[in-house]
Amino acid sequence: MSKPASFLLAIAVMLVLAVVIVAVLVLRHDGGGAELTAAQPAAPPPVRDPMVAPTSPPPGARIATEQPRRPPAPPVLEPRPRAPTSDDAGARLDEASLLSRLHDLAASDPPRSLELAREAVARFPDGANAPEFEWNVVKALANMDRYGEAEEEARSMLRRFPGSAFSEDVEHHLLNHPPNPPSAPAP
Amino acid sequence: MPVTPGASAQAKKLLCYIYSLYGNHVLSGQQETSWANPAGDISWYGTNGLKDPAILGGDLMYRDGASCTSVTATTMRAIAYWNAGGLTMIRYHMGVPAAGLTCAQDCYQGTNCAESTPAGTTLDNAVKAGTAENTSLVARLDYIAVQLKAMQDANVPVILALFHEVQPNGWFWWSKGTATQFVALWKYAFDYLTATKGLTNVIWLMPFSGLSGVGAPIAPYFPGKAMVDLSGPDYQNDSATFNKVKAAVGATLPIPLHESGAALNPSAWFPASPFVLWNIWAGYQKTALATVKTAFGDAHTITRDMVPSLK
Numbered sequence: 001m002s003k004p005a006s007f008l009l010a011i012a013v014m015l016v017l018a019v020v021i022v023a024v025l026v027l028r029h030d031g032g033g034a035e036l037t038a039a040q041p042a043a044p045p046p047v048r049d050p051m052v053a054p055t056s057p058p059p060g061a062r063i064a065t066e067q068p069r070r071p072p073a074p075p076v077l078e079p080r081p082r083a084p085t086s087d088d089a090g091a092r093l094d095e096a097s098l099l100s101r102l103h104d105l106a107a108s109d110p111p112r113s114l115e116l117a118r119e120a121v122a123r124f125p126d127g128a129n130a131p132e133f134e135w136n137v138v139k140a141l142a143n144m145d146r147y148g149e150a151e152e153e154a155r156s157m158l159r160r161f162p163g164s165a166f167s168e169d170v171e172h173h174l175l176n177h178p179p180n181p182p183s184a185p186a187p
Numbered sequence: 188m189p190v191t192p193g194a195s196a197q198a199k200k201l202l203c204y205i206y207s208l209y210g211n212h213v214l215s216g217q218q219e220t221s222w223a224n225p226a227g228d229i230s231w232y233g234t235n236g237l238k239d240p241a242i243l244g245g246d247l248m249y250r251d252g253a254s255c256t257s258v259t260a261t262t263m264r265a266i267a268y269w270n271a272g273g274l275t276m277i278r279y280h281m282g283v284p285a286a287g288l289t290c291a292q293d294c295y296q297g298t299n300c301a302e303s304t305p306a307g308t309t310l311d312n313a314v315k316a317g318t319a320e321n322t323s324l325v326a327r328l329d330y331i332a333v334q335l336k337a338m339q340d341a342n343v344p345v346i347l348a349l350f351h352e353v354q355p356n357g358w359f360w361w362s363k364g365t366a367t368q369f370v371a372l373w374k375y376a377f378d379y380l381t382a383t384k385g386l387t388n389v390i391w392l393m394p395f396s397g398l399s400g401v402g403a404p405i406a407p408y409f410p411g412k413a414m415v416d417l418s419g420p421d422y423q424n425d426s427a428t429f430n431k432v433k434a435a436v437g438a439t440l441p442i443p444l445h446e447s448g449a450a451l452n453p454s455a456w457f458p459a460s461p462f463v464l465w466n467i468w469a470g471y472q473k474t475a476l477a478t479v480k481t482a483f484g485d486a487h488t489i490t491r492d493m494v495p496s497l498k
Contacts, residue, residue: 103356106356107355142302144304165397165398165423169398177296177302178248178469180296181222181250181294184293
């Protein structure tokens, strides 16, 4: 190869590299919750029970659903797997671990308990702990003072698990409880 | 001896009597429908050819128009039941202790009611002098003290099931925090009613939920034998539940079924799970005559006419 040709080729390579670097910098600056890096293998999809209605997007889902604010990145750029969070870990728990997690949460974080309990009900509808998962749905709603929804869930639970101690418990506390005294302030 | 310092003679006799029954007999009980015709709960037994239950259960949430400083109809019925040869057990659906609230705002469901979820600092502040929550809690305890004092003045010992249905993630505000917070609350109430108010007629029943197996271990919620005379679950009257509570409170305390349905079969409880009393929830007996008859016909069952004089 002649010197001028080598020189031109080197310039062309440098230009391509510069374009790639600029594109990477622009995308990093754009952020949007999706960090991108070059030539990383795509994250495998999380293993999920096919019966489960997903309660939260799987890792990386935002990249696929967000409208890009910049032109598409060069094809060599692939999404990097997001670092797992405690929530992701919860979404993959087995039945016993989900129950244990709900026990640990108790009344401390009703929205999280509701999310976990609903997931458990969907994934293990006929499991040994199904009534207790349903109880946790009802209880989380009640703990958020969402009594109307809690009562609706309680009625559904009574139909699904008649005779269960958990069903009797929600019936006693939500559907057949003592009335407020006449002197009580209006709710 | 009762855990109440300087316990009254009647309280001592009552606890001795309960200990004498533990393991071989069970006291029958009936919670009154405080909000509608409470007398009808006991008269139902006579109407249906049954003897009256040994225990009448009351709820201090209902004041029947009385102020927070006057004696309620619930208390008067409790005294009358004792005078008729029975025993009394009291619980209280206390509202959330919050700024400006007293027994006048007590309610079951709604804002700052028994079932409400308290604000994050409520349980800690309730036992901290000088806070609005503490003022509110003390107002409720003062109200309880008025009722208990009226019974004490009439020489009536009372089984007090304060802060009932305790479990991790319980239904009522007092068990929506941590075990440490609950024990602090119990200790505060115990000290206030005994040391500060000088009440001597109380048998302290620490009432777990029958679903006590839910959540974290229940033993941390037990305030200890220095502040508890009896401790047991509600509703679940199987041996597994009995043993769960027994493991948490120890082998010596009598275990009551402090609130129950009407499907009771005492013979099945002895000797493995000898609950020392039951207390059918308000009105539940009226739809279960057959099972109530079975329970009242059981050789283990103590009815009001069988209770010796404890005066």
